[in-house]
Amino acid sequence: MTDTTGRQGDHAACAPDRLEGTLPSHPKYLPLVRAITVEAAELAGIETETARHLMLAITEAWSNVIRHAYHNAEDQRIDFRFEASPGELLIEIEDHATWVDPSRIASRPLDQIRPGGLGVHLIQSTMDDVAYTRNEHGGTTLRLVKRVAPAEDPTS
Amino acid sequence: MTDTTGRQGDHAACAPDRLEGTLPSHPKYLPLVRAITVEAAELAGIETETARHLMLAITEAWSNVIRHAYHNAEDQRIDFRFEASPGELLIEIEDHATWVDPSRIASRPLDQIRPGGLGVHLIQSTMDDVAYTRNEHGGTTLRLVKRVAPAEDPTS
Amino acid sequence: MKITHETEGTAAIFTVCGQVDMHTSPELRGSLRKALEGRATPLVVDLGQVSFIDSSGLATLIEALQAVGRYGGKLRLCGLAPDVRKLFDLARLSTIFDLRDNRDAALK
Amino acid sequence: MKITHETEGTAAIFTVCGQVDMHTSPELRGSLRKALEGRATPLVVDLGQVSFIDSSGLATLIEALQAVGRYGGKLRLCGLAPDVRKLFDLARLSTIFDLRDNRDAALK
Ligand SMILES: Nc1ncnc2c1ncn2[C@@H]1O[C@H](COP(=O)(O)OP(=O)(O)O)[C@@H](O)[C@H]1O
Ligand SMILES: Nc1ncnc2c1ncn2[C@@H]1O[C@H](COP(=O)(O)OP(=O)(O)O)[C@@H](O)[C@H]1O
Numbered sequence: 001m002t003d004t005t006g007r008q009g010d011h012a013a014c015a016p017d018r019l020e021g022t023l024p025s026h027p028k029y030l031p032l033v034r035a036i037t038v039e040a041a042e043l044a045g046i047e048t049e050t051a052r053h054l055m056l057a058i059t060e061a062w063s064n065v066i067r068h069a070y071h072n073a074e075d076q077r078i079d080f081r082f083e084a085s086p087g088e089l090l091i092e093i094e095d096h097a098t099w100v101d102p103s104r105i106a107s108r109p110l111d112q113i114r115p116g117g118l119g120v121h122l123i124q125s126t127m128d129d130v131a132y133t134r135n136e137h138g139g140t141t142l143r144l145v146k147r148v149a150p151a152e153d154p155t156s
Numbered sequence: 157m158t159d160t161t162g163r164q165g166d167h168a169a170c171a172p173d174r175l176e177g178t179l180p181s182h183p184k185y186l187p188l189v190r191a192i193t194v195e196a197a198e199l200a201g202i203e204t205e206t207a208r209h210l211m212l213a214i215t216e217a218w219s220n221v222i223r224h225a226y227h228n229a230e231d232q233r234i235d236f237r238f239e240a241s242p243g244e245l246l247i248e249i250e251d252h253a254t255w256v257d258p259s260r261i262a263s264r265p266l267d268q269i270r271p272g273g274l275g276v277h278l279i280q281s282t283m284d285d286v287a288y289t290r291n292e293h294g295g296t297t298l299r300l301v302k303r304v305a306p307a308e309d310p311t312s
Numbered sequence: 313m314k315i316t317h318e319t320e321g322t323a324a325i326f327t328v329c330g331q332v333d334m335h336t337s338p339e340l341r342g343s344l345r346k347a348l349e350g351r352a353t354p355l356v357v358d359l360g361q362v363s364f365i366d367s368s369g370l371a372t373l374i375e376a377l378q379a380v381g382r383y384g385g386k387l388r389l390c391g392l393a394p395d396v397r398k399l400f401d402l403a404r405l406s407t408i409f410d411l412r413d414n415r416d417a418a419l420k
Numbered sequence: 421m422k423i424t425h426e427t428e429g430t431a432a433i434f435t436v437c438g439q440v441d442m443h444t445s446p447e448l449r450g451s452l453r454k455a456l457e458g459r460a461t462p463l464v465v466d467l468g469q470v471s472f473i474d475s476s477g478l479a480t481l482i483e484a485l486q487a488v489g490r491y492g493g494k495l496r497l498c499g500l501a502p503d504v505r506k507l508f509d510l511a512r513l514s515t516i517f518d519l520r521d522n523r524d525a526a527l528k
Contacts, residue, residue, distance in 0.1 A: 021177030027335035032195035039188035052395050059366045063334040110404045115371035118403050122367060125402055183443035190472065208503050215474045219442040266512050271479035274511050278475055281510055
């Protein structure tokens with residue numbers, strides 16, 4: 001998102017090996033977020049079934065930002081970064097709301113059957129690492145990592 | 157890409173009604189760019205056939221940046237913006253290379269059958285507006301506009 | 313997401329197509345509400361053409377399950393693709409719902 | 421993109437599947453090169469499972485057309501989906517290629 005690298009006019013800032021972007025906090029963008037996830041997973045050599053689990057985790061995480069960080073405001077910004085490296089896919093989702101104590105971020109007990117309160121559980125059971133940290137905007141960054149058995153890179 | 161809006165800690169910068177992002181100049185990202193295009197077109201209420209034409213125009217424009225602006229270097233940055241408003245979809249593709257005189261950007265005559273030299277023609281016959289301008293990074297920004305008959309917004 | 317609705321005697325059948333998430337589940341909830349108000353039973357939700365469902369979709373189905381329970385009706389889900397079925401497992405919901413293979417089995 | 425390759429007498433048949441763009445067309449070019457070196461005729465490229473093709477894919481096919489011409493062979497494309505066919509029209513290439521409905525028609 002930030003570009004602090006020097007610019008020499010010619011062939012300036014070197015691109016990171018990742019997709020960075022910003023979308024408004026409107027739930028209508030969720031299919032787009034999932035489409036990006038599927039393609040990023042394919043680039044990272046992640047098999048289809050795992051990619052479907054990723055779609056779910058990203059959807060839950062993104063929805064939580066809309067609901068709990070932005071209280072359903074539809075015009076706030078959500079920054080995201082997908083970074084594929086051999087053996088893992090890193091996804092960061094960043095809000096500009098307030099910092100929430102991660103100990104307060106938890107789903108209901110699973111044996112208690114009621115609507116809602118499943119998202120965080122689904123994120124945790126799908127991803128290898130889940131970390132909430134305070135970001136430079138005073139909001140929360142959710143860092144999700146999925147590790148995969150390193151496969152040969154089909155693109156090289 | 158740039159974030160110069162003031163930040164008040166709480167509910168800071170207002171999101172633009174668009175997707176902004178950055179990808180490396182490697183051709184392996186083209187399917188991802190097309191996936192984003194398809195979803196953005198759907199959000200703009202663009203019908204499937206037109207969306208397929210858009211996929212082609214974006215692919216040609218993106219490939220030209222890799223080939224002609226970055227001379228096939230795969231680690232340079234390409235910034236993009238999709239902006240859907242009622243009746244039109246705006247797409248901007250921005251390189252950090254050098255500014256090229258737009259009069260030099262043209263395809264071969266169509267009746268001259270040889271490989272290559274079709275991209276700009278395909279972009280122009282698909283999009284309503286095509287404009288190359290010099291950007292703040294000293295490179296070229298390609299601004300593409302597709303206008304559509306305004307339909308009812310299915311999301312509101 | 314698209315929803316079509318049919319009735320057969322006291323039964324109501326909803327066929328859901330596409331992706332169910334926070335953006336589309338309110339529409340699903342709204343469709344089901346009418347059948348719940350009419351005390352339809354069995355209330356059949358055919359998920360055979362659903363390619364994705366998130367926790368808001370599951371929440372909507374749990375609400376419906378609780379609502380039919382209140383008037384002594386039955387909720388049946390059918391046609392779940394393996395991917396969608398896996399999600400029910402992940403949320404440990406496969407056992408609380410009455411999952412049927414197809415519509416005919418769900419109407420019996 | 422995936423390519424499979426068969427031979428039938430002097431004919432070579434390539435079945436292309438997926439998206440052909442700047443990233444994948446070099447692989448298509450490489451596959452066709454071997455058949456061109458062996459002077460295969462007719463050289464059949466089945467595009468029935470191609471969902472997308474860009475100008476680099478078209479360029480690859482024009483190169484192949486010119487190469488078969490040099491040894492007096494024939495290039496035939498078949499199975500184009502309407503979307504892909506439209507692209508050939510857009511590039512005014514529908515008339516310079518020998519487009520056939522299906523593989524059988526392309527091998528005749
Ligand atoms: N991004 C977030 N910002 C602030 N609070 C959050 C966030 N994500 C989750 N939470 C908190 O964790 C709780 C559990 O979330 P979840 O399991 O997704 O269920 P639900 O969203 O249905 O309540 C939420 O109710 C909320 O209090
Ligand atoms: N983004 C760009 N930057 C610099 N030059 C460009 C760019 N796009 C196109 N051009 C110029 O326009 C010409 C025609 O482009 P195109 O029709 O796509 O055919 P091709 O890329 O096969 O040459 C290119 O050869 C190049 O000189």
